[in-house]
Amino acid sequence: MDDRWNEFEDALESGDSDRVNEVVDAIKEMDLDERVRLFEVCFDELTDLYAENDDGYVRQSTVRVTEQLTPGISLIFAVADDDRSMTADIEDVRGQTDEVAGFMLEAMTDEDGRVRNSAKRGLKDVFRTYDSLEDEETIEALAIELEEMATEYSDKRREHLLEAKSDAEFFLQSGFGRLVEGFQKEFGDELEFDG
Structure with a gap:
């Protein structure tokens, strides 16, 4: 796995969009256990690469790769179903999600x-x-953190932080509330109800 990460790191540092997209695609195609192991090998190096790089595209690439390494719903189901092929457990999922x-x-x-x-x-x-882990408390804390962070900016960062806060709040709604909001976002004023 270390050799694979070295190849990925070279591609990320290159700033070449084709090579970066190949890395993202390769991670998407990995099975869940491979992704868990890759996360353990490369997460600290990804964050270091982000912090040390002046090139915005390279920083964006590290974020995109990290997104692919987010444990996600499928991993939670595999762990919850006690999939014997998995080396991770719920605490591993939670820990990796916290880091991401x-x-x-x-x-x-x-x-x-x-x-x-x-x-x-x-x-x-x-x-x-976090929603799949039924961890509303952490989602609420992230929404609060995003709102507090937004107060420190008056530029586009503020707008993006508040949009992310809104995304967090979406996951705090009931299932029906999400459905209604999803339809409103998708169809907007196109929905007309006969009364």
Whole structure:
């Protein structure tokens, strides 16, 4: 797995979009256990690469790769079903999700809008994972944190932070509330009800 990460790291540092997309696709195609192991090998190095790089595209690439490593719903179901092929347990899932959440929060304040937009997408995966873990408390805490962070900015960062907060609040709604809001976002004023 270390050799695979070295190849991925070279591609991320290159800033070449084709190579970065190949990394993202390769991670998407990995089975769940491979992703868990890759996370353990590379997460700290990903965050270091993000922190040390002046190139916005490279930072965005690290966020995109981290998003692919977010444990996600499928991993929760595999662990909950006691899938014997899995080396992870619920605490591993929670720990990895916590680490991804912290990184995505940091990336939400990046000066580059591409990075923030990728982080916002990554946070949606984080919220879904916490929702699957039935951890509303953490989602609420993240919504509060995002709102507090937004007060520190008056530029596009503020807007992106508040959008991410809204995404968190979406996951705090009941299932029916989500359905209604999802329809409203998708169809907007096109929905007309005969009365």
